[in-house]
Amino acid sequence: MKPKSVIVLVLILLLSVAGGQAQELKVISEDNPPFNFIKDGVFTGSATEVVREIMRRLDLPAEIQVLTWARAYQLALTQPNVILFSTARTPERENQFQWVGPIYKVRFGFYARRGAGPFPTCLADAKNVAAIATYKDDVREQLLKSLGFTNLDSSKSPASNLKKLLAGRVDLWLYSNLGVPSVARQIGIDPAELELVLPFKDLDVYIAVSKGTSRAVVDKWQAALDDMKREGRFERISEQWLPAESIPQIR
Numbered sequence: 331m332k333p334k335s336v337i338v339l340v341l342i343l344l345l346s347v348a349g350g351q352a353q354e355l356k357v358i359s360e361d362n363p364p365f366n367f368i369k370d371g372v373f374t375g376s377a378t379e380v381v382r383e384i385m386r387r388l389d390l391p392a393e394i395q396v397l398t399w400a401r402a403y404q405l406a407l408t409q410p411n412v413i414l415f416s417t418a419r420t421p422e423r424e425n426q427f428q429w430v431g432p433i434y435k436v437r438f439g440f441y442a443r444r445g446a447g448p449f450p451t452c453l454a455d456a457k458n459v460a461a462i463a464t465y466k467d468d469v470r471e472q473l474l475k476s477l478g479f480t481n482l483d484s485s486k487s488p489a490s491n492l493k494k495l496l497a498g499r500v501d502l503w504l505y506s507n508l509g510v511p512s513v514a515r516q517i518g519i520d521p522a523e524l525e526l527v528l529p530f531k532d533l534d535v536y537i538a539v540s541k542g543t544s545r546a547v548v549d550k551w552q553a554a555l556d557d558m559k560r561e562g563r564f565e566r567i568s569e570q571w572l573p574a575e576s577i578p579q580i581r
Contacts, residue, residue: 355390355547357381357413358406360399362488363512364571365416365434365535368396376571377416377433380564381537384554398486400467410542413551417538418469422476428543430551431536432578434568437507438470440528443495449527450502456528457481459501463491470504473531488513496523504530508576534578556580 359366365377373396385392397405406414407426418436419429440456442449450456461483464471474482483500485491492513495503503524505513511521537555539548558564559580568577 354411355413355543356395356405356409356411357385357390357393357415358395358397358402359415360402361396362399362416362509363516364508366396367512367516376568377535377537379567379570380433380555380558381413381415383558383563383567384551387554387557388550399465400486403467406538406540408540410540411547412540412543414538414540416535418533419536420469420473420533422472423469423538427538427540428545428548429536430539430548430555432534433537433555434508434535434572435532435576435578436509436535437532438473438504438530439507439526440502440504440530441495441510441524442502442527443498444523444525447527451528453477453528453530456502461500461502463494463500463503465491465505469533470506470530474504489517492517492519492524502527508572 359373359378359381361367364375366373366375368374373394378394381394382392402414406412414427416433417423417427419431440450440462450459456462457479459481461481462474462479464474464482464484465488466484466486471482471484483494485494488505488509491500491503491505494500496519507526510524514521514524537551539551555564565577
């Protein structure tokens with residue numbers, strides 16, 4: 331075979347591999363309003379529409395698989411070529427994934443039924459209540475476990491956790507300032523029936539890319555997101571669901 335033919339063959343193989351890698355990306359998420367949720371049979375939300383726009387710009391198939399968080403998180407931890415959103419970036423998770431973002435800012439806190447006190451005034455008090463509703467394998471549950479909490483009542487659904495709180499089966503629900511109103515409306519109650527009784531933690535949220543995925547994929551996703559922010563497209567998408575203080579600007 332002539333040298334020129336060898337070069338052409340190598341280029342064809344490289345292009346095939348690159349194309350195959352793009353096709354093999356598995357983009358997964360969860361039902362977690364207002365960031366990712368199903369409305370009238372359509373998966374939407376602030377993070378979902380940002381991810382869809384990135385995929386459009388990169389000419390990727392716009393298929394997003396919706397799983398429970400526990401299942402989605404395990405796939406991202408154990409398989410290459412997995413894109414998982416939305417994922418809080420913490421020191422404990424830093425080396426478990428590659429990161430694209432941030433896509434929003436969130437504030438976690440302990441919520442209770444309005445007027446159902448007495449309420450905890452510190453984390454030590456929260457450790458002594460009978461039960462706290464948490465989302466299985468979610469960052470909030472992981473943080474509480476790392477702090478020695480043993481009174482957690484874990485569920486695979488935020489809506490299930492809120493129902494447990496309203497039924498008096500748990501004393502507190504650890505969730506986010508942005509998610510509480512959406513979940514409340516999802517099950518048909520007024521968010522005013524709940525109150526924040528103890529702030530917990532502020533975090534930036536990202537798109538997580540599993541280990542073993544090409545760094546070139548991560549760089550392309552980050553570049554597309556940065557372009558969206560510079561153009562104002564990111565903010566226009568996000569402001570449909572999020573308050574201004576929760577929308578990060580380009581760094």
